[in-house]
Amino acid sequence: MATYSTNEFKGGLKIMLDGDPFTIVENEFVKPGKGQAFNRVKLRNLKTNRVVEKTFKSGESVEAADVMETELQYLYNDGEFWYFMDPKSFDQKAAPKAAVGDAAQWIKEQDLCVVILWNDEPLQVEAPNFVDLKVVETDPGVRGDTSSGGSKPAKLETGATVRVPLFIEEGEVLRVDTRKGEYVGRSKD
Amino acid sequence: MAADGPCRRVDATTLRRVGQELARIRRFFAARGVLEVQPPCLGPAAMEPALASIPVPGAGRDGGTAYLQTSPESAMKAMLAAGSGDIYYLGPAWRGGECGRWHTSEFTLLEWYRVGFDHHRLITEVAELAQAVLGRRPVVRLTYRDAFVRYAGVDPLADSEGVLQAALQYQGIHVHGAAPGRDEALDLLLSHTVGPALGQGTLTFLEGFPASQAALARLDDGDPRTARRFELFVDGLEIANGYHELTDPAAQRARFEAEQAERRRNGQPVHELDERLLSALEQGVPDCAGVALGVGRLFAVAMGAESLHEVQV
Numbered sequence: 001m002a003t004y005s006t007n008e009f010k011g012g013l014k015i016m017l018d019g020d021p022f023t024i025v026e027n028e029f030v031k032p033g034k035g036q037a038f039n040r041v042k043l044r045n046l047k048t049n050r051v052v053e054k055t056f057k058s059g060e061s062v063e064a065a066d067v068m069e070t071e072l073q074y075l076y077n078d079g080e081f082w083y084f085m086d087p088k089s090f091d092q093k094a095a096p097k098a099a100v101g102d103a104a105q106w107i108k109e110q111d112l113c114v115v116i117l118w119n120d121e122p123l124q125v126e127a128p129n130f131v132d133l134k135v136v137e138t139d140p141g142v143r144g145d146t147s148s149g150g151s152k153p154a155k156l157e158t159g160a161t162v163r164v165p166l167f168i169e170e171g172e173v174l175r176v177d178t179r180k181g182e183y184v185g186r187s188k189d
Numbered sequence: 190m191a192a193d194g195p196c197r198r199v200d201a202t203t204l205r206r207v208g209q210e211l212a213r214i215r216r217f218f219a220a221r222g223v224l225e226v227q228p229p230c231l232g233p234a235a236m237e238p239a240l241a242s243i244p245v246p247g248a249g250r251d252g253g254t255a256y257l258q259t260s261p262e263s264a265m266k267a268m269l270a271a272g273s274g275d276i277y278y279l280g281p282a283w284r285g286g287e288c289g290r291w292h293t294s295e296f297t298l299l300e301w302y303r304v305g306f307d308h309h310r311l312i313t314e315v316a317e318l319a320q321a322v323l324g325r326r327p328v329v330r331l332t333y334r335d336a337f338v339r340y341a342g343v344d345p346l347a348d349s350e351g352v353l354q355a356a357l358q359y360q361g362i363h364v365h366g367a368a369p370g371r372d373e374a375l376d377l378l379l380s381h382t383v384g385p386a387l388g389q390g391t392l393t394f395l396e397g398f399p400a401s402q403a404a405l406a407r408l409d410d411g412d413p414r415t416a417r418r419f420e421l422f423v424d425g426l427e428i429a430n431g432y433h434e435l436t437d438p439a440a441q442r443a444r445f446e447a448e449q450a451e452r453r454r455n456g457q458p459v460h461e462l463d464e465r466l467l468s469a470l471e472q473g474v475p476d477c478a479g480v481a482l483g484v485g486r487l488f489a490v491a492m493g494a495e496s497l498h499e500v501q502v
Binding site (some may be wrong): 007017028029030031032034035036037040052053054055056057058059060062176187 | 237239270285287288289290291292361362363364365366372373374375377379380381384406420427430481483
């Protein structure tokens with residue numbers, strides 16, 4: 001079993017804590033001159049995304065989490081699991097709905113996603129930062145009005161809804177920033 | 190200098206400023222007739238359980254291992270016993286495994302001893318030195334007990350281990366692994382909660398440490414639950430640690446033996462008793478007060494730096 005000592009702690013390191021995998025967000029070494037040294041650590045639970053603070057006695061060892069980042073291609077979902085494939089080995093992985101989370105509303109078949117694996121199982125799926133998606137439903141466009149600054153909701157092929165300018169029509173392909181859930185522009189592809 | 194720090198470009202402005210401040214410190218002591226001394230950088234390993242000495246294989250006697258000094262304290266006490274009078278050291282010290290925003294394994298230490306001073310007189314002098322570098326700041330003196338009552342809601346001298354542990358929970362300090370013991374809980378509260386609140390815009394001296402954390406200080410005659418040990422905090426940073434020095438060799442030997450026992454319990458390497466210090470005490474170290482000050486941290490505050498790495502180019 002791999003372990004890390006506190007003096008190897010740094011941002012991004014993945015460790016096990018109370019049975020869950022965590023990633024270190026911030027690590028601060030604190031020590032009163034004549035007292036015991038501690039590592040004051042901010043950690044993000046990779047299952048729940050919650051950030052917690054924990055203090056470790058310096059020199060202590062903790063179990064490493066077998067967590068790695070891979071890039072997998074999204075195939076399809078059955079409502080319960082989202083299926084991905086390694087484009088090199090063609091290995092398939094099934095990610096439960098909870099691991100896909102918010103990414104579900106942005107990804108479509110064939111998209112390459114960063115998938116974080118824990119003990120070889122998908123733990124977290126990240127949508128690409130930018131996706132190109134077709135508008136399937138929106139109010140009719142207001143032709144020529146490109147400057148009024150008004151906006152309207154548009155439903156995309158994956159089911160997500162974003163605010164778009166008034167001139168956008170059904171059937172157009174838009175570029176969306178998935179981190180903010182915002183329209184960026186018309187797709188250039 | 191700090192080999193473990195991020196690689197920084199040498200910045201001539203910082204070099205010049207640091208050099209001017211070092212010269213200012215030397216003038217401060219010259220004006221007071223305190224002699225600069227050069228204790229050896231290599232010597233025996235530190236006994237304190239909280240310190241790790243860095244070994245230098247081949248540098249010891251008969252080709253054995255010597256250690257980079259974590260503090261010049263025992264060498265300087267041997268000088269005091271030999272009749273040196275007031276002395277100071279300004280130079281590097283080394284502590285293994287200490288790496289962070291305010292820690293580097295090599296750092297610049299200023300340590301000085303004043304014969305005939307007690308901790309009160311030395312606190313006054315530490316404040317004068319700090320003001321020479323930082324400019325005028327109000328001086329605050331606060332007992333360890335009052336600081337803990339005010340900032341952590343506990344009485345460090347009277348409250349039980351259970352109460353201290355509850356205070357950790359209340360302060361949001363969650364410790365991994367075994368529940369901390371008494372002194373560990375106090376260290377946690379000091380480094381997480383109390384210390385960061387001290388010295389904001391002031392020079393705050395924390396004094397009257399619990400006897401269990403006396404280190405090399407003598408216990409207070411008036412209240413033997415506390416030791417004549419103080420620390421200076423500036424803008425939440427621990428800058429200096431000083432004592433009205435323990436000069437009784439029997440008491441010192443007992444403390445060393447307790448430290449060895451603690452190292453054994455912790456599974457740390459157990460080093461030989463620091464006979465250099467013990468024989469200095471037996472020979473007779475005069476009644477004195479001494480203090481060690483982190484020069485890099487003091488300069489960092491003076492220069493508005495965000496870490497030690499910015500001033501240790």
